[in-house]
Amino acid sequence: MKLSQKRPRRDHTAFFMVLPLYVFTLIFVFFPLLYILGMSFLKKDVLWGVTNELTLDNYRMLFDPVYLKTFFDSLKLAFATTAITTLVGYPFGYFMGKLPPKRRGGLMLLVVVPFWTNALVRIYGWMIILRTKGVLNGLLLGLGVIDRPVKILYTYGAVLIGMVYSLLPFMILPVYSSVEKMDWSLVEASRDLGANAAEAFFTVTLKLTLPGVLSGFVLVFVPSIGLFFLSDLLGGGKIMLVGNLIKNQLLEARNWPFGAALSVVMMAMTLLIIGLYRKVTHSKDLEGFF
Amino acid sequence: MENNQDVILELRDIVKGFGGTPVLQGISLCIRRGEFITFLGSSGCGKTTTLRIIAGLETPDSGRVLLGGTDVTDTPPNLRDVNTIFQNYALFPHMNVEQNIGYSLRLRRVAKDEIRRRVEEMLRLVQLEGFGRRMPHELSGGQRQRVAIARAVINNPSVLLLDEPLGALDLQLRRQMQQELKRLQKKLGITFLYITHDQEEAINMSDRIVVMNEGRFEQIGAPAEIYDHPRTSFVARFIGTANLFTGMVEEIRDGVASVRLPSGEVAYAAAPEEGVLPLDREATFCVRGENILTGADKPPFSVSALVAENSYVGGMLRIVFTLPDGREVISSRQGVHAHIRQGEQVSLHWRAQDAVFVDLDQEGAK
Numbered sequence: 231m232k233l234s235q236k237r238p239r240r241d242h243t244a245f246f247m248v249l250p251l252y253v254f255t256l257i258f259v260f261f262p263l264l265y266i267l268g269m270s271f272l273k274k275d276v277l278w279g280v281t282n283e284l285t286l287d288n289y290r291m292l293f294d295p296v297y298l299k300t301f302f303d304s305l306k307l308a309f310a311t312t313a314i315t316t317l318v319g320y321p322f323g324y325f326m327g328k329l330p331p332k333r334r335g336g337l338m339l340l341v342v343v344p345f346w347t348n349a350l351v352r353i354y355g356w357m358i359i360l361r362t363k364g365v366l367n368g369l370l371l372g373l374g375v376i377d378r379p380v381k382i383l384y385t386y387g388a389v390l391i392g393m394v395y396s397l398l399p400f401m402i403l404p405v406y407s408s409v410e411k412m413d414w415s416l417v418e419a420s421r422d423l424g425a426n427a428a429e430a431f432f433t434v435t436l437k438l439t440l441p442g443v444l445s446g447f448v449l450v451f452v453p454s455i456g457l458f459f460l461s462d463l464l465g466g467g468k469i470m471l472v473g474n475l476i477k478n479q480l481l482e483a484r485n486w487p488f489g490a491a492l493s494v495v496m497m498a499m500t501l502l503i504i505g506l507y508r509k510v511t512h513s514k515d516l517e518g519f520f
Numbered sequence: 521m522e523n524n525q526d527v528i529l530e531l532r533d534i535v536k537g538f539g540g541t542p543v544l545q546g547i548s549l550c551i552r553r554g555e556f557i558t559f560l561g562s563s564g565c566g567k568t569t570t571l572r573i574i575a576g577l578e579t580p581d582s583g584r585v586l587l588g589g590t591d592v593t594d595t596p597p598n599l600r601d602v603n604t605i606f607q608n609y610a611l612f613p614h615m616n617v618e619q620n621i622g623y624s625l626r627l628r629r630v631a632k633d634e635i636r637r638r639v640e641e642m643l644r645l646v647q648l649e650g651f652g653r654r655m656p657h658e659l660s661g662g663q664r665q666r667v668a669i670a671r672a673v674i675n676n677p678s679v680l681l682l683d684e685p686l687g688a689l690d691l692q693l694r695r696q697m698q699q700e701l702k703r704l705q706k707k708l709g710i711t712f713l714y715i716t717h718d719q720e721e722a723i724n725m726s727d728r729i730v731v732m733n734e735g736r737f738e739q740i741g742a743p744a745e746i747y748d749h750p751r752t753s754f755v756a757r758f759i760g761t762a763n764l765f766t767g768m769v770e771e772i773r774d775g776v777a778s779v780r781l782p783s784g785e786v787a788y789a790a791a792p793e794e795g796v797l798p799l800d801r802e803a804t805f806c807v808r809g810e811n812i813l814t815g816a817d818k819p820p821f822s823v824s825a826l827v828a829e830n831s832y833v834g835g836m837l838r839i840v841f842t843l844p845d846g847r848e849v850i851s852s853r854q855g856v857h858a859h860i861r862q863g864e865q866v867s868l869h870w871r872a873q874d875a876v877f878v879d880l881d882q883e884g885a886k
Contacts, residue, residue: 418577419610421597423624423671429598433623437614 263497270490278484288491297475304472307386308454311393315450318394319401320443326402327409338406341399353392353463360388360464384466392464393454400453401446404516408442409435445516448507452500472496527589528553528711529574529679534583536569543569545735546583551679551713556705558714558722560758561732567715568607570732571681574713575604588678603677605685609668611656617643618652621670642670645704662693669704679711686721698724719759723747731755750806753878761809763849764878769803776872779803783844785823789875796881804878811874812841812851814866822867825849830862841868 270288272280291297326337344352359365360383367379382388412435420430458473472492479489507516529551536544543566551557559567572578574585576597585593592600603624611620618639619626625635643649646666656664665685672680685701686694702725705712716722722729723743731738731746731754739751750756753764765787767779777791789805797803813819825841828848832838839860841849849868860866 413608413610415606415608415610416612418597419604419606419612420623422575422577422602422604424598424627424675426596426598429627433627434612 266490266493269487270494272487274485274487278486280487285487288487289495291488292491292495300470300475301472303470304455307390307393307469307471308451310390311397311454312447312451314390314394315398315401316443316446319398319446320405322398323402323405323407323442324409324439327406327412341402344399349396350459350463352396353460356388356392356395357383357463360391383464384468386465386469388464389461389469392460393457396457396460397450397454400449401443404442404445404449405439406442408439408445412438441511441513444507444511448503448516452503455496455499526552528555528587529713530584530586531570531574532584532586534570534573534580534585536566536573536578536580543735544573544580547735547737548583549730549737549740551711553678554709554711556702556712556714556725556727557730558716558726558728559730559732560716560719560722562717562758565732566735567732568683571604571683571713571715574679575602575681576600577604601678602681603672603675603679604681605668605672605683607683607685607687609656609664609685611664611667611671613656615656616652617648617654617656617659617667620656620667621674623671624675638674639670642674645673645707646670661689662697665689665697669701673704673708673710676708677710679713682712682714684715684717686716694721701725723759731758733758747808749876750878751880753804753806756806756876756878761850761852763807763809763812763851764804765807765875766802766804769797769799769801772797772799777803777877779805781823781843783823785821787821787823787869787875788872789877790873792877792880795877797877803880805875806878807870807875809838809850809852811870812849813869813871814851814860819867819869820872822869825866825868827860827862827864827866830860841866 269280271284271286273283273285273287275281292301326334326341329337357364361367362379362381362383364383366382367376370376371379416434416438417430420434421427425433455471456473456476458471458477461467461469461471461474476489476492476496479485479492527550529549531547531549533546533548534544535542535546547566547570559570561567569578573580576592576595576599580593583593584591587600587602612623615623621642622635622639625638630638639652640649643652646669648663648666648670651659651663651667656667659667668685682701686697689697698721701712701714714722714725726743728741729743729746730740733754739746739755741749746755747760750759750762753762756762756764765779765781767781767787769777770780770786771778772791775791777789777797778786779789780786791797823843825843827839828842829840830837833852836852836854839851839853841851843849851868
């Protein structure tokens with residue numbers, strides 16, 4: 231504290247330079263969050279909006295078995311998504327990181343290109359593939375794997391496919407980033423000391439690329455709770471996730487305070503996960519992104 | 521040539537290239553059990569590649585590697601009875617000192633008590649008692665070096681490969697570690713294959729030195745042999761101060777060759793015991809700086825020179841002479857030589873046995 235009183239002058243310039251950033255964050259992030267938090271403690275008005283009566287009813291309502299089930303389903307899907315993206319994304323990121331730098335570019339492009347297209351458009355693409363008379367069924371019928379079209383679209387599986395597809399890059403990129411930073415002489419040392427290829431991978435490579443994997447966990451798990459349009463489009467509205475619930479409460483049921491309470495709980499979950507990540511990795515940054 | 525039982529490691533005609541660039545051009549060598557052998561050469565000469573081939577981290581394009589009489593050319597590194605100390609130590613950053621040292625024992629599923637006992641023993645050997653719980657990043661360079669040594673020798677490998685292990689340390693620590701490595705090698709009786717580009721290090725520590733240049737072995741021999749009898753001008757220049765003279769061989773008598781220098785003066789050099797020295801052909805010989813003599817009453821021959829520079833370097837007097845043709849002769853000697861002044865005209869000579877012919881065609885050898 232004593233030190234800050236003797237701050238050199240140029241610190242003031244630095245302060246004014248970053249001021250717009252603070253103002254922006256205050257207006258567009260902090261106040262809206264505060265607004266949501268405040269609203270979650272207010273009582274719903276008859277038609278829409280809120281009264282100025284304070285209550286904890288919105289949070290009490292969360293313990294209704296119907297809503298608890300939604301949370302449970304949502305978490306289950308998020309875990310499944312995270313598990314599958316890890317199983318697919320780790321090998322992908324690993325081999326991309328081990329490629330000679332010249333040949334990485336093309337693969338990186340393949341991973342990043344989908345981001346240049348609207349997510350909705352890409353999901354409509356998946357609907358065409360997964361439809362009962364769609365591309366995938368046509369292919370399976372043609373190959374003789376099945377003799378009758380299988381219902382894929384509007385099932386839990388379709389939502390899972392959509393989730394994995396949308397979030398895979400968020401696993402690949404941090405894994406790639408940590409693999410690329412690997413000091414491979416450590417793997418050589420491990421082999422030299424008697425480890426076979428698998429032992430070297432599990433005792434050295436995996437341990438040292440774990441920050442990337444954990445970062446991927448966070449980056450996949452957190453959004454997978456909230457991607458409501460995926461379950462709307464691919465699940466046909468039958469699969470209710472926390473994200474859908476919030477959307478419904480705000481737009482259809484017009485119960486803003488309850489929607490706000492749901493948002494606050496989801497945010498708390500997110501913070502908890504990021505907190506856990508920091509605790510485990512002793513790092514403030516998410517590997518590969520920030 | 522050597523007793524087979526004594527040979528722990530043999531390289532047979534190893535060839536290796538990277539992307540069309542030859543790195544090793546057919547090298548062969550037998551290393552004896554318990555020997556301290558050093559590969560000496562500048563960077564890019566192929567010494568690290570040789571070491572990696574022995575460790576199994578690289579496969580030769582052709583040639584065989586024999587370890588204790590068994591062909592291990594296609595054996596993966598984990599099944600070779602060889603351990604390496606890497607240039608950057610390659611300590612596992614996510615394991616503490618104990619875990620690093622005990623790593624190979626854990627892989628072999630040695631009992632926990634046994635591991636603890638042997639790790640303790642290793643820590644004592646490298647004088648790091650009490651450091652077992654530290655993480656590698658909490659150690660100094662010298663301490664990390666010791667951990668790397670302990671980790672590599674805990675398994676008692678038949679050959680220990682050391683890839684410029686002291687390169688990252690400062691001079692004083694390096695000298696100290698040289699002594700320690702030497703002591704360790706004697707104590708453990710492990711064959712050390714040491715890589716360095718530092719000639720002093722090589723001379724201080726080795727039983728034998730292998731001088732490498734452009735993927736070939738220039739000369740293999742004991743430090744004194746390499747110093748006193750360099751076989752090529754490369755070796756002569758690489759180790760110690762070498763003064764190379766080229767002239768016409770005029771006469772060979774009683775083991776002494778008379779060579780006419782470009783200045784017209786005749787100098788003496790030892791006739792070689794092996795190799796061919798043709799008469800009336802140009803030949804090059806080497807005289808070490810400390811063997812250049814001045815100011816004798818009746819020298820057997822003399823080469824006139826000018827004293828160009830006269831300075832003390834590390835307690836030694838270093839004198840640079842210039843020959844009439846502009847070439848320099850560097851001499852170093854101990855003690856004060858007040859009678860040699862800069863700008864003075866002197867005559868140089870040397871004992872014939874101190875002048876050794878280099879770059880001769882080797883008859884049958886190599």
